[in-house]
Amino acid sequence: xxxxxxxxxxxxxxxxxxxxxxxxxxxxxxxxxxxxxxxxxxxxxxxxxxxxxxxxxxxxxxxxxxxxxxxxxxxxxxxxxxxxxxxxxxxxxxxxxxxxxxxxxxxxxxxxxxxxxxxxxxxxxxxxxxxxxxxxxxxxxxxxxxxxxxxxxxxxxxxxxxxxxxxxxxxxxxxxxxxxxxxxxxxxxxxxxxxxxxxxxxxxxxxxxxxxxxxxxxxxxxxxxxxxxxxxxxxxxxxxxxxxxxxxxx
Amino acid sequence: xxxxxxxxxxxxxxxxxxxxxxxxxxxxxxxxxxxxxxxxxxxxxxxxxxxxxxxxxxxxxxxxxxxxxxxxxxxxxxxxxxxxxxxxxxxxxxxxxxxxxxxxxxxxxxxxxxxxxxxxxxxxxxxxxxxxxxxxxxxxxxxxxxxxxxxxxxxxxxxxxxxxxxxxxxxxxxxxxxxxxxxxxxxxxxxxxxxxxxxxxxxxxxxxxxxxxxxxxxxxxxxxxxxxxxxxxxxxxxxxxxxxxxxxxxxxxxxxxxxxxxxxxxxxxxxxxxxxxxxxxxxxxxxxxxxxxxxxxxxxxxxxxxxxxxxxxxxxxxxxxxxxxxxxxxxxxxxxxxxxxxxxxxxxxxxxxxxxxxxxxxxxxxxxxxxxxxxxxxxxxxxxxxxxxxxxxxxxxxxxxxxxxxxxxxxxxxxxxxxxxxxxxxxxxxxxxxxxxxxxxxxxxxxxxxxxxxxxxxxxxxxxxxxxxxxxxxxxxxxxxxxxxxxxxxxxxxxxxxxxxxxxxxxxxxxxxxxxxxxxxxxxxxxxxxxxxxxxxxxxxxxxxxxxxxxxxxxxxxxxxxxxxxxxxxxxxxxxxxxxxxxxxxxxxxxxxxxxxxxxxxxxxxxxxxxxxxxxxxxxxxxxxxxxxxxxxxxxxxx
Numbered sequence: 001x002x003x004x005x006x007x008x009x010x011x012x013x014x015x016x017x018x019x020x021x022x023x024x025x026x027x028x029x030x031x032x033x034x035x036x037x038x039x040x041x042x043x044x045x046x047x048x049x050x051x052x053x054x055x056x057x058x059x060x061x062x063x064x065x066x067x068x069x070x071x072x073x074x075x076x077x078x079x080x081x082x083x084x085x086x087x088x089x090x091x092x093x094x095x096x097x098x099x100x101x102x103x104x105x106x107x108x109x110x111x112x113x114x115x116x117x118x119x120x121x122x123x124x125x126x127x128x129x130x131x132x133x134x135x136x137x138x139x140x141x142x143x144x145x146x147x148x149x150x151x152x153x154x155x156x157x158x159x160x161x162x163x164x165x166x167x168x169x170x171x172x173x174x175x176x177x178x179x180x181x182x183x184x185x186x187x188x189x190x191x192x193x194x195x196x197x198x199x200x201x202x203x204x205x206x207x208x209x210x211x212x213x214x215x216x217x218x219x220x221x222x223x224x225x226x227x228x229x230x231x232x233x234x235x236x237x238x239x240x241x242x243x244x245x246x247x248x249x250x
Numbered sequence: 251x252x253x254x255x256x257x258x259x260x261x262x263x264x265x266x267x268x269x270x271x272x273x274x275x276x277x278x279x280x281x282x283x284x285x286x287x288x289x290x291x292x293x294x295x296x297x298x299x300x301x302x303x304x305x306x307x308x309x310x311x312x313x314x315x316x317x318x319x320x321x322x323x324x325x326x327x328x329x330x331x332x333x334x335x336x337x338x339x340x341x342x343x344x345x346x347x348x349x350x351x352x353x354x355x356x357x358x359x360x361x362x363x364x365x366x367x368x369x370x371x372x373x374x375x376x377x378x379x380x381x382x383x384x385x386x387x388x389x390x391x392x393x394x395x396x397x398x399x400x401x402x403x404x405x406x407x408x409x410x411x412x413x414x415x416x417x418x419x420x421x422x423x424x425x426x427x428x429x430x431x432x433x434x435x436x437x438x439x440x441x442x443x444x445x446x447x448x449x450x451x452x453x454x455x456x457x458x459x460x461x462x463x464x465x466x467x468x469x470x471x472x473x474x475x476x477x478x479x480x481x482x483x484x485x486x487x488x489x490x491x492x493x494x495x496x497x498x499x500x501x502x503x504x505x506x507x508x509x510x511x512x513x514x515x516x517x518x519x520x521x522x523x524x525x526x527x528x529x530x531x532x533x534x535x536x537x538x539x540x541x542x543x544x545x546x547x548x549x550x551x552x553x554x555x556x557x558x559x560x561x562x563x564x565x566x567x568x569x570x571x572x573x574x575x576x577x578x579x580x581x582x583x584x585x586x587x588x589x590x591x592x593x594x595x596x597x598x599x600x601x602x603x604x605x606x607x608x609x610x611x612x613x614x615x616x617x618x619x620x621x622x623x624x625x626x627x628x629x630x631x632x633x634x635x636x637x638x639x640x641x642x643x644x645x646x647x648x649x650x651x652x653x654x655x656x657x658x659x660x661x662x663x664x665x666x667x668x669x670x671x672x673x674x675x676x677x678x679x680x681x682x683x684x685x686x687x688x689x690x691x692x693x694x695x696x697x698x699x700x701x702x703x704x705x706x707x708x709x710x711x712x713x714x715x716x717x718x719x720x721x722x723x724x725x726x727x728x729x730x731x732x733x734x735x736x737x738x739x740x741x742x743x744x745x746x747x748x749x750x751x752x753x754x755x756x757x758x759x760x761x762x763x764x765x766x767x768x769x770x771x772x773x774x775x776x777x778x779x780x781x782x783x784x785x786x787x788x789x790x791x792x793x794x795x796x797x798x799x800x801x802x803x804x805x806x807x808x809x810x811x812x813x814x815x816x817x818x819x820x821x822x823x824x825x826x827x828x829x830x831x832x833x834x835x836x837x838x839x840x841x842x843x844x845x846x847x848x849x850x851x852x853x854x855x856x857x858x859x860x861x862x863x864x865x866x867x868x869x870x871x872x873x874x875x876x877x878x879x880x881x882x883x884x885x886x887x888x889x
Contacts, residue, residue, distance in 0.1 A: 012800070028525055032635075035527045038751065045749040045804065050795045053803055055317065057490040059530045061631065062415055063321040078634075085634045110461060111801045118438075121318055125430040129423035130382045134302040134700045135373070137380035141337060144391025154384040154409060157416060161320055190382045 001027045001088060004096040005040065007052055010109055013116075017109065019098075029089035033076065034059060034066060036088055053112040059084040061225065064160030067167070068113055069100040074164035074223045082162065082225040102163050104172040106210040117163050119209035120177065126205035127198040128181045130191050143189050156184040158226045165220035165228075171212030176220040178206050179236035180228050186239050196243035203240055252507065252861055254874045257661040258362040263880045264345075267366045270662075271705055275712035282307035285711050286470040286719060288455055290442045290497050292319030294414075294692060295675025296476030297421035298699025304433035306704060308711075311468060312425070313440045313457060315492055315806075320422045323478060323490040324695060327414025328535035328628065329398065330406035331378075331692035333371040338395055342403040344368045349881060351690060354400045354580050355655070355683020356833035356849060357883050358510070358857075360876060362662060363680045367690075370697040375407055377700055383420040385409050396624075398688040399536050400580035400888070406689040411535050411628040417692050421699070440466070441806060442497040443734045445473065445504045445671065448726045452501075452671035456730050458738075460806060463799035465731055465738075467722035471714045472670045472707060475501060476699070479654035479676040481514065483814050483821070484766075485758025487651035488520055488533040494810040495817050498658055498677050506666040507859040507872060509659035509679035511817070512825035515686050515834050516767050518584035520650035521635055522604040531650040532635055534607070535628055536688040539577045541612035541621065542645070544568050544584070546596040546605050556598070556606055556644045567591055575888040582685045582834045582847075583888060585649035589767050590845065592648070599646050608644035649767060653691060655682040655834065656824075659859040659874075663706035664698060667859075670714075672707060674698035679857070684833025738798050741808050746791035750807035753788050757814055760784065765822050770838040774826040778819055782866060785815040820860060820869060827871065830854045851883050 002025045010017025024040055031039065034056050041051040057065040061082040068083045070076035076086045091097060099113065107115040157180070165176035182199050185191025191198070214233060221230040259270040277285065285308050289300040292314035300312045314322060334347040347368040352359060379385065379393070385407050386394040395404045409416040428434040439460040446454040446467070454469040480495035481487040502508045519538060520531045545564045552559065567587055569576045579587075588605050597603050613621050618641060622629070629640045636646070658666050658673040660680055665672050675695035682690065764777030788811070796802045831840045831847035832854070840848045855878075861870040 028527060030525045031527050032529075035529050038529055039527055042749055042751065045793055045795055046747065048793070048795060051804055053801060057316060057321055057492045058323060058326045059491060060326060060532045061634075062326050062412070063316075063323070063490060065316065065321050080630075081634060085631070087635070087637075089637065114801070117317060121426075121436075124320075124423075124426045129427040130380070131427065132380050132424075133305045134298075134377060134424070134704070137373075137376040140335070140376045140379035141392050143379075145387055146391055147387045147389050150384055150387045150391075153382075154416075157384050157409075157419065158412065160415075161318065184384065185382050188382045188384065190380055 001029055001093040003027060003091065003094070006096060006098045008100045009052070009112055012111055013108055027088055029087070031088045032059070032084060033070070033086040033088065034084050053114050055114050056084055061085045062160060064162040067102055067162045067164055069102060069167060071098050074102070074167040075225050079222070080225060080227045102167040104166045106166065106172055106174070107163060119211070120161055120163065120174070122209055123174065123178055123202055123205045124181070127201040130185060131194060145189060149187050153184045153187040156180045156228065156232050159228055160226060162225065164223050164225060166211065168219040168223035169212065170217065170219070171215055173214045173220070174206050174211035175214040175233045175236065176224060176228055176230065178202050179232040182239055183232040183235045186235065195239060199236060199239040200243050252667055252872060254659070254859060254872050255661060256360065256874055257663060258360065259662065263361060263365050266362050267369055274705055274709040277708050277711050277715060279307050281715040283309065284719065285309065285714060286311065287472050287474060287707070288313070288468060288470040289474045289476055290455065291322065291476035291478060291677070292425065293322030293476060293478060293675065294324035294418055294421055294695035295699045296322070297425040298696050299474055299476060299674055299703050300434050301421065301424035301428045302700055302704045303707070304428035304431070307433070310428070310434040311437060311470065312434055313437045313442060313455070315439065315441050315460065317438055319425055319436065319438070320419060322418060323493050324418040324692070325415045326490065327417070327692050328411045328533065329537035330396065330408035330413045330689040331374070331417060332398070332405050332689040333375040333407060333693065334368055334405060335372055335375060337393060338404045340403045342405050346403065347371065347405065350401045351681065351687055352683065352881055353886055354687035355685055356847070356886050357683065357851070357855065357878065358832055358876065359681060359683030361878060361880055366702065367681045367694050367697050370701040371693050373701050374693060374696045378417060378420050381420045381423060383409065383416050385416070396537060397540055397578065399539060399578045399584070400575070400687045408537070411537065411625055414692060417696065421696065441809070443500060443809070444730045445501045446727050446730045447504055447668065448724065451669045453720070454722060454727060456734050461801050463802065465734055467727045467731060469720055469722045471711060471717060472672065474672040474674060474703065475658065475677050476674045477677045479657065480817050481651045481654050483758065483817050484651035484762050485754045486523065486528060486531050488517055488531055491530060494813070496810050496813045498673070499813045499817060501658060501666065501668065501671060503862050504668065506668045506671060507659040507861055508656070508820060509857050509859040510656035510684070510824065511820045511860065512765065512828060512835050513655035513684045513833060514651060514821070515581055515653040515655060516585045516649045517652035518581050518588055518649050519607060519647045521632065522599060522601070522646055522648035524636070532631065533650070533652065534632060534645060534647060536581065538607060538625060538628060541624070542577065542607040542609050543611060544577055544605055544607055546591045546598060550595040551602070556608070565596070572888045579888045580685060580687060585767055586836060588649055604646040604648040606644035607647045609640060610644070613641065651762070653686055655679065655684060655686055659857070663709065664703050665706070665710065670710060672703060674703050684835055738805070738809070741792060741805065741812065742794055742798050744789060744792045746793045748791045748793055750792065750794070750804060750811045753784065753792065754807070754811045754814065756784055757781070757811065757818060761818050761821065765818070765825050768836050768838055769825045771826060774822045778822045781815055781819050781822070788812065788815065816865060823869060824858055824860065827858060828854055855883070
């Protein structure tokens with residue numbers, strides 16, 4: 001297969017970036033998208049040129065490192081698929097593929113296709129945990145948890161922190177990411193204890209980091225590679241509301 | 251002269267850890283604040299160590315090469331985590347878990363360490379449940395378990411096929427909590443490039459800031475390496491592409507002995523190599539062997555699609571060869587059996603280098619919904635990569651490099667041969683002998699970090715309370731920094747024509763062919779010679795575009811590959827020296843008439859620990875005899 005790649009190149013955060021064109025021939029349909037970029041980079045090295053920088057690590061859709069804006073969609077055309085799991089057989093031979101980094105003020109560009117997602121870290125530090133020290137746990141079966149609730153908490157917990165939800169959103173909202181963590185803990189007895197404080201702190205930090213508000217377009221759910229549902233956003237809103245009006249600490 | 255002292259406590263096996271724990275010296279809360287600890291690596295073992303040490307009151311600094319600790323490769327562990335809870339009432343116990351691990355490791359691990367790992371496994375499950383890790387549950391709300399290879403009880407806790415992700419995110423949450431509290435400071439996007447020693451003790455590290463290229467110095471009273479395994483030495487492996495051995499290797503060069511380097515687990519159920527551009531192999535969890543049946547056609551080079559091959563023309567070779575354990579034999583046995591069938595010409599797929607893993611019977615018996623509940627995400631992953639639907643057609647699988655049982659030698663305290671340098675999780679060698687049982691790596695990593703290291707490191711630091719926090723402005727830091735900078739300049743200066751990846755691929759191929767699933771004296775010697783040549787070529791031909799003082803992913807790769815030559819050679823060296831077959835180490839010359847591994851307990855019931863003697867020099871071998879007081883050494887039979 002042959003492609004015309006249009007890739008965003010930017011030396012660093014201080015310089016201006018631009019699209020560069022790279023024709024790429026003899027691509028195998030079995031290649032993953034990142035292997036296709038490896039293949040391009042090998043050719044650039046042979047010419048003594050600087051490689052296209054992109055983030056990746058596990059290459060099996062679980063670490064959340066990779067994330068490219070491909071033909072106007074985070075992680076490309078397939079639903080429930082990370083960039084590393086996408087294969088070239090999904091693209092039309094001879095077509096142009098536009099590759100950009102995540103576009104959001106809260107994710108500044110570091111180099112080429114690599115962005116800084118430390119704003120996500122900051123939100124997690126604000127409350128993405130249960131306050132328990134090592135060694136203080138009781139036997140794991142002491143607290144039974146209804147299977148449906150536990151499964152539901154798992155559905156929220158599968159977030160890989162890639163940032164596709166923010167990239168997909170026209171407001172750069174991080175509601176899906178934050179709500180997944182808030183909901184996971186709010187549903188489980190272990191996390192319920194601090195649910196009210198947690199949601200307040202995480203939402204406050206989310207706003208502080210420059211993420212936008214949610215206007216219910218559901219683009220985040222559509223482009224989330226782990227299929228996390230916007231119902232968790234509703235749940236977070238409920239948690240937030242009840243923390244404001246009926247939390248016993250008020 | 252290095253003398254190996256394992257420091258195994260006296261007394262009965264079951265009491266060792268409890269008694270020893272009570273005898274360890276403590277550091278008072280006021281003094282803990284004055285002590286700095288560096289933790290390198292933020293996976294399950296690093297994050298659990300760091301958060302617990304932070305809770306205790308130490309000043310902790312954590313380093314990782316990713317942008318966030320949540321991306322460490324523990325995240326990719328799929329199947330589960332073992333614990334001897336006996337929730338299934340099927341006769342499990344700490345002793346049984348211990349015994350399964352010792353036997354699974356083919357009697358090449360230390361009894362005391364393994365027993366302790368089994369002992370703390372129960373605490374680990376309690377800890378995770380309390381942190382809100384959503385493990386699978388039954389309809390009564392209790393935790394669910396499943397079976398794994400090499401055992402006959404059901405002791406593996408899981409969260410679908412994403413147990414590693416859920417456990418890692420659990421430890422990440424406890425780490426985040428300490429970062430927020432200020433007891434832990436996080437340094438992401440850093441590669442550790444050297445260890446700094448002062449007066450014979452580990453006192454700091456040199457790192458490269460991957461975004462700016464700046465070389466940085468960090469000092470501490472103790473250093474903990476939680477840097478994972480070196481499986482990416484094969485290039486194609488189930489590991490993350492960034493996983494590397496450079497930090498552990500830097501410590502090795504400074505005097506930390508490297509133990510059992512040739513013990514590398516080849517995982518039996520990976521998606522096979524599909525093309526020449528492949529950059530990694532994706533694992534299909536061992537848990538699939540609970541319900542999947544492994545087979546090849548009875549006819550050689552049978553090219554019919556699998557669904558057209560009738561039942562009586564299929565060879566369920568694991569069930570045939572190992573009736574007692576069937577498809578659930580340990581990983582090393584399953585891997586070799588697959589290789590044996592493929593080498594004999596029965597393999598399937600275009601390359602003939604794969605076997606079928608078939609769920610037809612399980613789906614017929616349990617229904618598609620049940621199978622989807624258990625393995626949904628794995629089936630989806632398989633479909634995405636291969637374009638084949640495993641609900642309709644059997645998966646094709648083949649063994650792939652996976653986990654390194656070998657690693658830095660540590661004593662019972664998890665301290666390496668360098669005072670003040672600790673190693674936890676996969677980066678040490680201690681718990682899995684010559685073969686690791688499934689679902690025991692998450693268990694060991696979190697056990698080390700949450701419940702072992704925080705106790706033992708206190709005993710060392712009790713002597714350090716009078717050592718004031720020290721500056722990095724010393725000749726030792728100066729020298730280490732200069733060495734790192736010189737090495738970087740040397741790589742940059744070559745300015746050849748070949749990429750780091752191209753060398754890594756060739757290096758991996760040499761090791762896969764000569765130090766992979768089956769080894770021989772001739773092959774290993776040839777492998778070493780080829781590695782030497784390739785390394786020489788690397789230093790003449792490597793090309794790193796860009797500069798060293800900026801974000802440069804090619805430079806990161808080149809530095810890691812440069813170390814892999816040495817790691818690979820040590821693997822071959824060790825495989826050559828170990829004239830027996832045990833666990834994952836299979837020497838062609840040493841096998842039974844049925845083709846099973848033939849151990850030599852009289853000659854090789856020891857840990858081989860190597861001392862660095864310079865590049866391309868023969869390392870010095872030290873032996874730690876393994877004493878078995880509680881188990882009888884037997885042929886490891888799964889028939």
